Amino acid sequence: MMHNGKGREQKKEKFSFRSYITFYTRFPIPWWLFIASLAFSLINTEVFLAISKYVIRINKGELYNSVIIGYALLTVLNAAISMGSNICGEYGIQKVTLRARKLLWDKILHLPMREVERRQPSSLISGVVNDITQASTVIHMIFSTVASVYGFVRCCVEMARFNAKLSAYMLLLVPLAIGVFALVGQLQYRMMLRRYESLNTMTEFFSEHISAAKHVKAQAIEDMETEAGLRAIDERYRADVYYAFMEVLQVFSNTLYTSIGSIVIALFGSDMIRKGQMPDTGINDFTTYKGRVDQYQAEVLTHYQTLKGTQGAMQYVGVLQEGPEEDLEDGYDLPESQPEQDIVLDRVSFGYVPQQPVLHDLSLTIPAGKTTAIIGSNGSGKSTLLKLLQGIYSPDSGRVWLGKAAVDEVKLAQLRRRFGCVLQHNPLFSGSVRDNIAYGATGEISDEAIAGAARLADADGFIRQLPQGYDSDVGMGGALLSGGQRQRVAIARMLMSNPDYLLMDEAGASLDHKSDMTIFRTVREHMKNRTIVVVAHDMRSVMEADHIIVLNEGSLEAAGNHKELLGTSPTYRAYLQLQGYTLAGEEVSR
Numbered sequence: 001m002m003h004n005g006k007g008r009e010q011k012k013e014k015f016s017f018r019s020y021i022t023f024y025t026r027f028p029i030p031w032w033l034f035i036a037s038l039a040f041s042l043i044n045t046e047v048f049l050a051i052s053k054y055v056i057r058i059n060k061g062e063l064y065n066s067v068i069i070g071y072a073l074l075t076v077l078n079a080a081i082s083m084g085s086n087i088c089g090e091y092g093i094q095k096v097t098l099r100a101r102k103l104l105w106d107k108i109l110h111l112p113m114r115e116v117e118r119r120q121p122s123s124l125i126s127g128v129v130n131d132i133t134q135a136s137t138v139i140h141m142i143f144s145t146v147a148s149v150y151g152f153v154r155c156c157v158e159m160a161r162f163n164a165k166l167s168a169y170m171l172l173l174v175p176l177a178i179g180v181f182a183l184v185g186q187l188q189y190r191m192m193l194r195r196y197e198s199l200n201t202m203t204e205f206f207s208e209h210i211s212a213a214k215h216v217k218a219q220a221i222e223d224m225e226t227e228a229g230l231r232a233i234d235e236r237y238r239a240d241v242y243y244a245f246m247e248v249l250q251v252f253s254n255t256l257y258t259s260i261g262s263i264v265i266a267l268f269g270s271d272m273i274r275k276g277q278m279p280d281t282g283i284n285d286f287t288t289y290k291g292r293v294d295q296y297q298a299e300v301l302t303h304y305q306t307l308k309g310t311q312g313a314m315q316y317v318g319v320l321q322e323g324p325e326e327d328l329e330d331g332y333d334l335p336e337s338q339p340e341q342d343i344v345l346d347r348v349s350f351g352y353v354p355q356q357p358v359l360h361d362l363s364l365t366i367p368a369g370k371t372t373a374i375i376g377s378n379g380s381g382k383s384t385l386l387k388l389l390q391g392i393y394s395p396d397s398g399r400v401w402l403g404k405a406a407v408d409e410v411k412l413a414q415l416r417r418r419f420g421c422v423l424q425h426n427p428l429f430s431g432s433v434r435d436n437i438a439y440g441a442t443g444e445i446s447d448e449a450i451a452g453a454a455r456l457a458d459a460d461g462f463i464r465q466l467p468q469g470y471d472s473d474v475g476m477g478g479a480l481l482s483g484g485q486r487q488r489v490a491i492a493r494m495l496m497s498n499p500d501y502l503l504m505d506e507a508g509a510s511l512d513h514k515s516d517m518t519i520f521r522t523v524r525e526h527m528k529n530r531t532i533v534v535v536a537h538d539m540r541s542v543m544e545a546d547h548i549i550v551l552n553e554g555s556l557e558a559a560g561n562h563k564e565l566l567g568t569s570p571t572y573r574a575y576l577q578l579q580g581y582t583l584a585g586e587e588v589s590r
């Protein structure tokens, strides 16, 4: 149960600036909102400068009605313009986040299985939940920076007009500000990355370990888990503390810089007032401009820091978005319903990892319209074979044929819809039993059809006994149902999709023996003349199959019916004996 840090490794995936930029070409950006926000900000600067003139007059004691009213009106206008800028900016941010998030979700759904498995689910979750919000930050920051630079330059010009000499002293301090910001910014950026990584570590840890709560309780290993959790919590604590110190340091450096500026103004300004080069209110008036210049300057520099900070998150999203994707509509149309054609594997080899083949040069036929059972020891490649049939993975060499259609050449969406699949553990989603049975089905979905499917899967009885019958909530992942009940709902869901081919991968493992056989026979009867492939360890259902394939370490040991295999497959004979069957011809008994 140790955390393996895979997610963190991913975050360090190779980053190209191109993927950062091209990400923004993949969805429409509401430029007009950001441009409107920028326009409001530019006007805001001009209004501020106009207000400053009133402030200077008020400082001089020109307390005429026209001055006071002008000052008041412009101040109100300024607030309204700020609000306009914020509304447009925020709306733009939300729109970008919405579109980028939809795009990323779609991408995640279309990742090839190998890509999904390469990543921690929690990293994908954090990508679509957290990281993606940074997409809008980047755009917003660019526009805000333009507004801040404009404000900085305009206020500097006005400040210089007001007092060129004092302004020159102030500008001499700008390199100092840049130096301090660059230094603090760099430290802050590192702390931000550390915080980001510790957040991911913590999310990964908790999502993995909280979902294993039953195991933790059953093993009474709460103390061990507390210790393991503390490591992730401690790291996050340290990262937060360092980051908080960096923020304090940033505020301190800002204050220090502003104070140095004020001291310079006080020193040189007072001298100028003494010499009559500036009016008595000059220092106050000059500070009005200087405060705003400082504000714009700080904005530009912090925007830079923020942009640097988003790099980690956007890097992950950018690389993910650039990665391979399944095109479900690419390829030939699969001929209309063709369950009467055999499935053929022609010299298929496949491995999840290079140099580690799981299936070796496998050639076999799954006869059309019949029930085929696949048996073999754990890890012999049975489930992998089923995944190749549906095009979840592609063979490294060789081909899979569905009649005359090569699986790698037909439209994946059409191919996969032809298959119904029931696994040992099937995902149910929070919601009603009815919704779960209907999930994925197309066409008319009547209550009668749902109940019919449930009856075939022997689920109707227990569903009607639930407090709200078909409207009862199954809980997250089906947690409110027993393993066998979940399985029956999954079988009913598969039947609703009315597939041409049915794949059952240890589908009876969580059912009691009698129910397993009853459901298996009912489903077979219902799907008569359609192709059924069953991976099973229970020899009772295996013996009932029309055709049996025996895999041994990824190779074909034998294929045939029960009688033939008694003569050709030592594994088959051994399995029968292990489960207490005799080898006396077809009439085996316990």
Ligand SMILES: Nc1ncnc2c1ncn2[C@@H]1O[C@H](COP(=O)(O)OP(=O)(O)OP(=O)(O)O)[C@@H](O)[C@H]1O
Pocket (backbone or CB within 6 Å): 117, 352, 353, 358, 376, 377, 378, 379, 380, 381, 382, 383, 384, 385
């Ligand atoms: N997603 C995966 N990534 C890497 N290796 C995998 C993956 N899935 C399976 N394998 C490996 O491939 C081999 C075959 O696995 P597969 O699940 O096909 O076997 P199986 O015959 O169905 O086993 P079982 O009877 O235990 O269900 C195993 O060695 C397994 O470790």
